[in-house]
Amino acid sequence: MKQGLSLRVSQHLALTPQLQQSIRLLQLSTLELSQEVEQMLDENPFLELTQDEAVREDFGIAQADTPVTRDDREAETAPTSIADYASTTSAEATNDDEATPLSADDGVSWEGDGTTDMAPDDGEWGGEAKASTNNLGDDGDFDATELARTQESLQAHLHRQALRLRLSPTDTAALRFLIESLNDDGYLDEPLEDLARGLCGGDLDQLDDLVHHFTVALHLLHSLEPVGVGARNLGECLRLQLKALQADEDLSDERSALLAVAVRMCSQPMDLLARRDIKRLVQLCDATDAQVREAIALIARLEPKPGRRFVDVQRNIVVPDVLVVPVSKRPGVVNTKFRVLLNPEVMPRLRVHDIYANVLRNHRGGKDTASHAALQQRLQEARWFIKNIQQRFDTILRVSTAIVERQSSFFVHGELAMRPLVLREIADELGLHESTISRVTTAKYMATPFGTFELKYFFGSGLGTESGGNASSTAVRALIKQFISAESNLKPLSDNQISDMLKEQGIECARRTVAKYREGLKIAPASLRKAL
Template identity: 75%
Template sequence: MKQGLSLRISQHLALTPQLQQSIRLLQLSTLELSQEVEQMLDDNPFLEVAELEAPREEFGLAQSDTRVREDDRDTDFATNSVAGSQDDMRATAQNDAEFPLSGRDEEQSWDGDGTSEVRPDDSEWGGDAPARSNNLGDADAMDATELAGSQESLQSHLHRQALSLRLSQEDRAALHFLIESLNDDGYLEDTLQSLAEGLAGTDEAQVEELVQCFTVALSLLQHLEPTGVGARHLGECLALQLRALQDFDHGDPARQEVVEVALRMCAQPMDLLARRDVRRLVQLCGATEAQVKAAMALIGRLEPKPGRRFVQVERNIVVPDVIVTNVGRGGQPKFRVQLNPDVMPRLRVHDIYANALKQHKSGGRDASNHAALQQRLQEARWFIKNIQQRFDTILRVANAIVERQKSFFVHGELAMRPLVLREIADELGLHESTISRVTTAKYMATPYGTFELKYFFGSGLGTETGGNASSTAVRALIKQFVAAEDPCKPLSDNQIADMLKEQGIECARRTVAKYREALRIAPTNLRKTL
């Protein structure tokens, strides 16, 4: 093989650290951005949160050295002694805003001029954002986390009831063990045999003794509140609630008969009840069709998950990135789009550290340290610039969406127009992937509620007039049709497709079924009222 040298010209795209960080910040949600900011504040000493300063009174400096008269001194002392304590209480109720961020590669080189002097853009960014407070009216009020933690759990509720029972030490221990073995829905997933084997191991005599003890404890557990707790499966849970109704109501023979039919239905496979197979249930339960329908209506009012109300569900509050308000007067609608100041971090470069680095003369051993500090300073400046660029891009995209979907903000989702990412990208001169990053996990507060920016994008369906109808508007129409249907004769997918055709929208039955499932609307047989 002959060796040689040759020249080749090629083009390739290289992403600088600044560009990589800009792309990463653009696709972060509000919560992820706050974590990123918090991480950067911990790692970079040149970055700080800009504090809000109280407005300075005009006469404060001019009269700072003026002597106070004796008459005013007594009055000021009496006034400040009362107002000062109130100001201290208010000051303790205020919390400084904290803004969080994710990790970065410290080995990356942040290109720049390398200077350390304070730049004009090193001042505070996001200064219009007010400091967040805890919104507590008094010192005894609790925040949302404390309120959620104060909710009683299912196990605590059952243990409190068990204290009122006169039990032996063995039965109380067995009941305590079964209560702790319940899942969040209140079901006992493991069998008594498996629970006993988990405690006794291979000792068959001890396993049998534990099973007998657990059987007694299970009977006690199933008589506690909420009714149905301690069931092994759904049928047993419903049967426990039906027996409680049977014990409570003795005066109506017809109702007792319906309860008996419902108990026999709970002994059958649950899929028959889920499919509302009335004909099959009539044969298996030996009852009339009217009794089976009445029993199904009674079962439908029972609670399939007794522990549901004790589960501490984490409520994720959506904080909008953009706020849209109607500022038009009269019949002329006009909408103003603005960034939410609560999600905008107020960051700036630390002036004292930047000036100290500028005045420091680097040389000898300190040259490498000085260069590293200059890199961190440049990194802080680029971080502030990239965050500002992130919010500017979000605002531009939001303005373009509001301009295209102005009918939605006036008439609601039925007036939504077809819109794709490429239209906004072409209008703003951005790439389609950039618009996708901006509209993901970013939310807009509108007069009709808070929506993700992706909500305003949807494909178009053909109409008889040759135009297009948004898929979001078609979903809204389907929801409207189902809400107005006769519960005894619910609309089928074919009927909904025909109704859409009457509105001038060409929509196939399979498309209607897909939209109905996306809206979590049950099929016709499950929506029908017996």
């Protein structure tokens, strides 16, 4: 093998720390961005919040997605404490929209611009939006998640009722153990034997004793509110609720007979009830057809998950990033023009701390060069963070404006007027990469006259029409929902009938596609929508 030297010219993409941060901020949600800003404020002394609207940067932020300039590359690769890394990434960086985000571990520490010269007024680096707030008052410490935690849990509700029972210490401990073993729906998933075996190990005598105490405690648990708690399966849960109704002394004979039939039905396999197999239930429950139908209607009004109302569901407050407001119009005239605005409540107003920046500038000739370089690096980091925040919101505004222009009919007539739209169309219009549009439209929300929607909601595939055009899948779903809401309860529409109705509207939609859209809308099939 012959060895030799050769020169080769090539280009590759260099992801600078600033570019990595820009991509990462772009894909953050509003809540994640707020957390990022708070963390940056804690770590960087040169960064501060301001209530005043600062002057925008004048070095190209108006074009949010321009390539990295030569001056920026030279500033980033100037000799610093990490000059070795800079020398390996000196190739020209292309459009940042083509870049793939890297994790924090893939980058290196912030390198700054390698200079000690500063602008006459550091206030020019300021942002233009207020810090993210919860919109719930002036108390900055108020948190919606804390409000959610104040809801009483199922276990606490049951423990409070158990305090009123006069039980022995052993039975009290057994009842408390069962209460703590319930799942979120109020069911006891594990058999009593398994629960006892986990406590006693291999001692058979103690196992039998524990099973006995757990059995007594289970009967006590079934007597607590909500009715049906502690059931081992759905059938038992429904039977407990029906038996509680049977305890009413003022029941008529007809009502009592109906409840007895319902109890027998809940003792049968639940799939018969789910399929509404009336003929089979009539045979198994020794009842008439009318009684079975009435019992099914009665069972449908019971609560299959007794613990549902106690579940501590996290309150996810959606704050829109973009506001779409109609332009002023004359009375009686339908408004077809809308204005797209960034929500000022989610835009952090950031700027460089003037006092600290001036102190650093006045002492740039000190003896401690290393400390001065480190502080200079932190200052440059604050400047780039503000710039990337501005660039993030500029990109969101550009994409949102393009979406509103393409889906203008939606803002007038609603989802039935939605047009087919894919990410590529917006990317080509704005000169961005498709991956950038995907990042911008994920976890970003738009407030419209018809509600608040994620930006991805406005994108959807198209179905062919008789005229040769396309109909949005979102509009087709809305049309299917409209058909079903207007159907007769006695004769609900089948998927085939809905498919034929769509064809009458000029939309080619197969039965399987209708079934897929219907299931996506969480609408039951025709057999279960039919009134008994």
